Amino acid sequence: MTKRVLDVQELAVAIAGNPVVDGVSFHVDEGEILSVVGESGCGKSMTAFSVMGLLPKVARVTGGRVLLGENNLLDMAEKERRRMRGNDLAMIFQEPVASLNPLMKIGRQIEESLVVHRNLDGRAARKAAIAMLEEVGIPDPEVRFGQYPFELSGGMCQRAMIAMALICRPRLLIADEPTTALDVTIQAQILELMKRLREETGAAILLITHDMGVVADMADRVAVMYAGRVIEEAPVDAIFAKQEHPYTRLLLSTIPRLDGAPKTHLSTIEGIVPDIGSWPEGCRFRPRCPLAGAICAEAVPPLAARDDSGAAACWHSERIGELA
Secondary structure, three states: OOOEEEEEEEEEEEEOOEEEEEEEEEEEEOOOEEEEEOOOOOOHHHHHHHHHOOOOOOEEEEEEEEEEOOEEHHHOOHHHHHHHEOOOEEEEOOOHHHHOOOOOOHHHHHHHHHHHHHOOOHHHHHHHHHHHHHHOOOOOHHHHHOOOHHHOOHHHHHHHHHHHHHOOOOOEEEEEOOOOOOOHHHHHHHHHHHHHHHHHHOOEEEEEOOOHHHHHHHOOEEEEEEOOEEEEEEEHHHHHHOOOOHHHHHHHHOOOOOOOOOOOOOOOOOOOOOOOOOOOOOOOOHHHOOOOOHHHHHOOOOOEEOOOOOEEOOOOHHHHHHOO
């Protein structure tokens, strides 16, 4: 029987009384990669920060449960959550330069988790940290070990952040745009390293990305978020083959195609994601949706099960074929 590592149930987060994550539910099983996609401002990163217990001071969890195994992370004291971060769960942040301590050498930041969580002595921790720096593709790892973040390029800082996240082989890895600022060669290397972590340790991976090519290559399942809610979820093959929500169809239509007609404009989705505090009534995608009707303004569509083991929140799923 597949073991569930992360189970997010009706998670709600608010800033100044305005919801930014609104009843989000999903799960990630052992050895599974769930990719969360959607435009900026949809609540993807805020959901990840809630799981890690790293919300900004202006935000607070207002409801739901976040289970890591049988432990509800939201009920834990901060001291308990600190013991789990870096060991049982780890995160690759979207902005590594801002996330690294500018006053600590890179090697010290990586080996710290091994000293705290694995009780390794300094020599063993240093050896493991240097090996991990080499594994994530950093040249001259012995030299980089002794350097500060400002002495590294943005891409190297990203790889150092990935090394920090992977060093203790966590049960759950949250990767928020993990390949940002990396060239395609290193990007492929990092994605392969994440796959290997999954295969060797059975780690569950929550992958947040805008890159649908990465989704197609990495994910087992996909959750699509819009305006603080999950509006579609399905196995990755089903998402690419047959979308059940207009937003998902339009999102995929914006991907450039090598086999497309030459000298044609890229597809776009009209409008923008609504700001928090100004979400429309009914379906939140309604103002941008070509299929919107009267019912879309009157009632929130439930996230209902579909035939392909997925689910979608749309009143007009049967009309998706009308979209180009």
